[in-house]
Amino acid sequence: MSQSHSFDKSYLEDGTGFKSWFFTHDHKRLGVMYLWAIGIFFILAAIASFLIRFEHLTPGQTIVDAQTYNVLFTLHGAVMVFLFIVPGVAASFGNFLIPLMIGARDVIFPKLNLYSFWVYCAGAIIFLIALAAPADTGWTFYTPYSIDTGANVILVTFGVFVLGFSSILTGINFIVSIHKLRAPGLTWDRLPLFCWAAYATSLLQVLATPVVGITLLLLIGERYFGLGFFDPAKGGDPVLFQHFFWFYSHPAVYIMILPAMGIISEVIPVFSRKPIFGYKAIAYSSLAIALISFLVWGHHMFVSGQSKLINIIFSVITFAVAVPTAIKVFNWLWTMYKGSIELSAAMLYSLAFIFLFTIGGLTGLFLGALAADVHLHDTYFVVAHMHYVMIGGTVFGLFSAIHFWYPKMWGKMFDEFKAKIAFVLIFIGFNIVFFPQFILGTLGMPRRYFNYSPEFATLHQISTYGTWILGIGFIIMLYALLRPISNKAEANPYKSASLEWAMPSPPPTLNFEKIPTLTASTYDYGTKLEQEA
């Protein structure tokens, strides 16, 4: 690739055809491909969820039998978690944005980056093959059921194992890039908050993922060879599986949410026209989350038969993990205070994030309280909690990013009005689906049950109707995004001060003709960035 060539063409025009994409080293192209991939799996798993909700329209059988229902919720959960939300924002927008934001021409190991993508594809293919003989364990693969069930658990768990490598390698790439490739003047205390969040996420990916990999290998060994790690008859312990699983999977919920928090920290100041409030607090709270999130996994196991002492310890620490999260929320609110707020589609998703994620986080605290969780565990309350944080949080954050960086990514403009209509439907639909589930849960409706008693019917029905509104919202959003109203985007339509906006939209393949030198924080609105050779 010749130097001059790579600056007068945008990365989208620099080569066409399958090979120019599938063998690219360009972080932007990889980010875009991840975005398409996670988008497709999101739609696939969403279809499964619509079927699940349709099944619950009436008690007893509505459209599928009990075993199919079990397969559907496993499919939904496993695909959403391992193919959509864990790689999710980090792999797509992390790849696209980190080099742009730190003033680099690519990530530090571009080939490794491509390799991560291939590994992701391999994991995805294994998942798709597994559809032929799907598992029925739920995305958590708990023993002893996952060892005893006649369904095929091995293929899916092996797929998760493979996907783990993609996660680890991407994490290493981002960590080293942020350490080594920051442009002159881009000190740690000027690093954009999205990069801080991606950095913390990467730490979690590198440190936690190996544990779930080994755990799932043990599970496979247990099924094939009867190793006995999780089998009491052989001196093993089924609860040990839960310890290992959640040692990864609690940090994993922060792998899901941290990059979205990073997005909110970028979008809010731009559309409030104010510097971010409490930069350091937000940056360090990401690190704090990365550290503390390793200490609370037992809150998923309060009724597993785990000892009373450890229950109390985990409950107490769980309350600590909410502190850095709350710090972020307060700082975002304060950033907006007396700002000149513009309600663009991207901003609306970010505002909804704050609102919905706060509900999700607070209900997490209810669940972290030992006595309440004994009642609420494995009910729809937990289902509602996780969807408020994962959809209300991560997915709304992702949508905010898709709208916000749309001009930069595609060099086009979408129709704000249509996008806002979609937002309203998605916001309303989402709440209609999941708010009733909090009530269902407190009334005692268990999760992952095919059948339910008639007194739960009304709330279940409301929840199912909500999915239809939500679905229409998604379709309108897609329509608005896939049919841009202008094929020409300005370099910086939202007047952001961050580096990625200081180049044409879409960016040239090698990003910066001259590596910029920073003299001020990228949140100082009104201060011009100085670009020198």
Added chain:
Amino acid sequence: MVNSNTYKQYFNIWLLLMFLTVITVGAAQFDFGSLNIPIAMLIASIKAGVVALHFMHLKYEDGMTWIFATYPIFLLFLLIAFSATDIFTRVVN
């Protein structure tokens, strides 16, 4: 960087690892009761440490690399400590 001197050093480290392997095998011939596992783990950890320090060049790296290299050990400790706290304080009825 790589000269005959470092090769010589690598060779010595290799000898040391071989020697520790002999000790591992030797120790396995005796029954130390409940100490069997700790002893085997101790020898294995020394070997891993030597590999990390010399073959993986940790010895020549800065503080940041040391933090990255040792933090996972701390996490492993947490994983074991919390799980063990559960297992040893559980009331089975």
